[in-house]
Amino acid sequence: MKSSRGGALHPLIELTLARLRELIREPEALFWAFVFPIVMSVAMAVAFPSSGNRPVAVGVLSGPTAEAAMRALAAAPGVAPRTVDEAAGLRALREGAVDVLVVPSEPPEYHFDPGRPESRLARLLVDERLKGAAGRVEPWTARDQPVTVPGSRYVDWLIPGLVGMGIMSTGVWGIAFSIVQARTRKLLKRMVASPMRKSQYLLAQVLARMVFLAPEVALPLLFGVYVLGMPIQGSVSAILGVSIVGALAFGGIGLLIGSRVKTFEAVSGLVNLVLLPMWIASGVFFSASKFPAAVQPLVQALPLTAVVDALRAVILEGAPLRAVAGELTLLAVWGVVPFLVALRIFRWR
């Protein structure tokens, strides 16, 4: 069959295919896009296990009266008592291996660390148990209704952050690098010497990025759901919506970074300069709200903050897209303004 372009497809499709082929033939790019977020979430899940179900660790100083205290504490749910001698007990307390150290005298004496919330809690719990064992009459026994909020673990909170970070890194690195590579190899110059439309070249970069987005967002989320038991409250379309707008924003930034630079050293420096503040300030690993109020307007204006906040709202709280309209608007601005500036200052030769 003779096509109108001699066996080739529409230039926009050929340009997008060329970019995709280069991407999938680059093992490093695949590692950072797909493997890294999973490795990271596993590492974080291991390093910061959920603390909710951990029993309270209580050290009881050994001695003649230790046995009664041990019996009273062992009968209580959620308490793990053990006898220790004084030196070992104090060391364990200091290291966090026990939350409270009980000297079983009459009245008992508690050693605990008021700077640690779990240590203060352990002291209250132990005091309660020992008073009950000593014969205190309880005014009532409350009917407890324990509620387990799904998605409240650190790893559940972390995964949307890692997905947001992936959208940023792959978008900015991928686009800026491929443009600078084409420029240093004089391939850009060669292409603008042909009738290729410049707008189609730039559009193809963004389109190729979009094709990669779906697996890049889905893989860590599926891993979270099926391996780590992370719940997803929001709709798939809302997650995709946030991801697409986020990817466009970082696509625009990547394009701007790559628009004039001529060397790999310069583009690496620029990308790091732009991305590093966001890794730290945008709340991927810990909440951005921990930064002082004075810098909050800056933190909130960062595109990664907007992507991560919107993804968490959609994934963990089931928010619909309109609930994150503010974040999406900010991201649209981050996408459009750098794109327009990049088009103006782009160096083709």
Place this chain on the structure above:
Amino acid sequence: MADFALRCEGLRKHYGDVVAVDGLSLSVSRGECFGLLGPNGAGKTTTIEILEGLLAPDAGDVEVLGLRWASHERELRERLGIQLQETQLADKLSVEETLRLFRSFYVRGREVSALLRLVELEGKRTSWVSQLSGGQKQRLSVACALAGAPDLLFLDEPTTGLDPQSRRQLWGVLERFRADGGTILLTTHSMDEAEALCNRVAIVDRGKVIAQGSPQDLIASLGAPKVVTTQGTLEDVFMTLTGRHLREE
């Protein structure tokens, strides 16, 4: 009206204090193979890039296929084939994928399979560019320039760095293009290349054309060869005119 494929008049281009092209004029007829000959730094690349519409001259007038860059850039891009000196094609695309990409930019032109045959790369169709030899890469680069079935082909030092066999293969491709009625403008600092391919050459030195004509006429203009047993060459012409070797920097 003379049927010029290309004409330029009084081209000037400087970079800072360095004058790269200094009032250069030439004309190329349709169907010719015209060579710009000169040592490195003579202004060949700057001149050809001005003619290709990739650089704006400081002064001078350029007419390509009877059209001007300012008013007919799109049409010219469709009708010209351009091969640049330093382009490295994408390493991780195959020969066929690279050709398809370049072919897609042109509205009219040859079939990708015909281009592969033309440059004798059918056997390397699925190989990545990174796996090609220097000569094969250069033939692929010329195939990309031929993708739009151009009327005029620009080549900037097409065989520099190639072994003799690869050079001959590339010359064969260019001769076939010319046999089909194409016009070629190439730069080279290789004498035998100019003698083998070009029916006319301009010798360029310090941004100016210092001699122009067919290789035979230029050699003949030297008069009797100094040594009876040696035929004159373009190398001799250049040395006589400038007192320097062509290969000198």
